[in-house]
Amino acid sequence: MKTRRVIVTGGGPAGLMAAGQAAEAGAETLLIEKMNRTGLKLCITGKGRCNITNVAELSEFISHFGKTGPFLRQAFARFFNTDLMEFLNALGLELVVERGGRVFPASGKAPDVHRALLQWVKRSGVRIRYAAPVDQIRIQDGSVAGIVSKGEEFPCDAVILATGGASYPATGSTGDGYRLAESAGHTVIPVRQALVPLETSGDEAKRMAGLNLRNVNVRMLVNGKKKREAFGEVVFTEFGLTGPAVLTLSGEAVDSLRNGHKVTFSIDLKPALDENKLDARLQRDIDSRGKEQVNSLLRGLAPREMVPVCLDSIGISADRPVCNISAKERKRLGTWLKDFRLEVTGYRPFAEAIITAGGIDTREIDPRTMESRKTKGLFIAGELLDIQAYTGGYNLQAAFSTGWLAGRSAAHSD
Secondary structure, eight states: OOOOEEEEEOOSHHHHHHHHHHHHTTOEEEEEOSSSSSOTTGGGTTTTTOOOEEOOOHHHHHHTTGGGGGGGHHHHHHSOHHHHHHHHHHTTOOEEEEGGGEEEETTOOHHHHHHHHHHHHHHTTOEEEOSOOOOEEEEETTEEEEEEETTEEEEOSEEEEOOOOSSSGGGTOSSHHHHHHHHTTOOEEEEEEESOOEEESSSHHHHTTTOEEEEEEEEEEETTEEEEEEEEEEEEOSSEEESHHHHHHHHHHHHHHHTTOOEEEEEESOTTSOHHHHHHHHHHHHHHSTTSBHHHHHTTTSOGGGHHHHHHHHTOOTTSBGGGOOHHHHHHHHHHHHOEEEEEEEEOOGGGOSEEEEEEOGGGEETTTTEESSSBTEEEOGGGBSOOOOSSSHHHHHHHHHHHHHHHHHHHOO
8 A cells, every 4th residue: 555645734733633643653753844944933832931721621621712713623523731741741741730831841941841742753653854844735637736835836735724713923824825825726714813912002001011000800892882802911011012812802802903993901909899889999098198199099909100191190299298188089089990991003913923814715625634624635724714812721721733644634534
């Protein structure tokens, strides 16, 4: 029986997993990488720590992907979080589970994950060709016949597209895979930034740049109506907002802005207190600290960097005696602490986006194999697909799972 020849395009997490699995399943496997080394984005993911996966149960895991989540059920049934953790352990990589079920390498170093995968890929017999962008997929009679790179033709029985999305283009993710997929008959859902910092109007964020708020609640209002909320960290920047809670909401914020809607973020600095309890606390503080200045009182209620912004917003001078605060001003202060609003006016470029939203329409992919329903012998894995989740390790698991399934399927496809 003839040995199948499989070409994998892209040496990120999906591509490395696909190439190794195809080779271990008996295929003659070539991994083609456009950059001078593999795994560039993998080495910077999770702020350089690499949030590999999450220990959440299957149903919860899938729910984080929204409407396209069910597409992943077949891939996760074959290779899921515990399988990935056991696989990496077997490669000698020690893992730890942190808050929120997030899984990291024990070393805290993303390059250790890449190194383990690359060594495994090479041991599996995969040949790697660097600095080789794919110009074209050759298709004959509706089936893959090979690829063309820098004018050279490479014949094969199957191609696995795993070139990544359009985020962090300096790592090689420049959207090449979308063009190649379209040439094979695929539909690409409009690509846009996700898990991306947001820009806000005014100078409030700039005045607080560098401030990291923990354990706050963020509500996203679209045209004045609450759309979603997230709890966690918010970081102020020169241009606006970032941090896990903001990134979680950013994908829907981007879509709302693209549709011409008004987007406002409301930050609750005191989520453990309702309005009445907060007002009672403010009243007690005013009664007990009447001789102090207002800015002194506020430093006990909000971070130092927020005090000038708060005073400007509620219209009280910093040196006012606390005892002179009126009931109306106290109510304004309470409202500001529970509902500090910033209007979102834009979002940062792909170079700052953690992942790409949109991508190849999953309805055109067989979820049991990751094979194209448009072109026989073409398999698609990872971020190229229209699947995206919140932060927490979900996206990398999807890349590894779809890569695993694509690699095994391409090696055995007839």
